[in-house]
Amino acid sequence: MNFNISLEDLFKLPNWIIYIICASSGSLLFLSDEILQKIYLFNIREEYGYILGLIFIVSLISGVGLILKYFYKKMKLIYNIYYKDKHTILDLSTYEKAILFMMYTSENYTLKLRLGDGAVVRLKDENIITVIYGYYLTDALEMDRLLVPHVLQSWVIKLINSNSKVLINLEESYFEKEATIHNIIEG
Known part of the structure; x- marks a missing residue:
């Protein structure tokens, strides 16, 4: 199998796809051997474990970054509404x-x-x-x-x-x- 995944392409994906990639690669890495053998994915983890680990780490970091960016925008909006805008009107x-x-x-x-x-x-x-x-x-x-x-x-x-x-x-x-x-x- 030949993987041609660019890091730049990963960051262009929609948020929900990044979360799905993170969850699926994380489950392939952290599920027990018995469960993976029952669903015939044990060999994939053994063969491509390093690539799955990299995909998991990159998607986890970008997913956490997207969540932090979302909360930053919300906090900035709340700050503008309740502090900055109030003082603009009072000034x-x-x-x-x-x-x-x-x-x-x-x-x-x-x-x-x-x-x-x-x-x-x-x-x-x-x-x-x-x-x-x-x-x-x-x-x-x-x-x-x-x-x-x-x-x-x-x-x-x-x-x-x-x-x-x-x-x-x-x-x-x-x-x-x-x-x-x-x-x-x-x-």
Whole structure:
């Protein structure tokens, strides 16, 4: 038998195939002689034991690496949601927090905001709000007065729903800037 298995090809396999290779090569290596003789695989282990051992070690290491990578991504996501994103919202100006509170209290988390306002641009850059439009034909001079619908991102809604401190902070900012915030919406 001639094996032409490249290590690079092994890492390109889907995760479930790597786990199956690890389990099958491990079972061929570690099952007792009696069981392997009953299923006629004892000779394969004796002939190709070294190759099976290498396959087992490589697939085990890559399988453990894939599992660790999965948990790292999950932990990073949890860190971003509960720590980093919360502080991003808390670090906004009171004017930007007031805009967020108005969007949060609207029926479908949507609000028409001025396209040329600096606070709106920063909220879009921070990926906190998103524009809901295709293209608008306007003059370049009317760009600052153009009201365009924006929607609050789903991760922000989840963060506000799960953390009452953020909601209280946004509400305080809204009542502090209530007069100014209506200018941006009503024009």
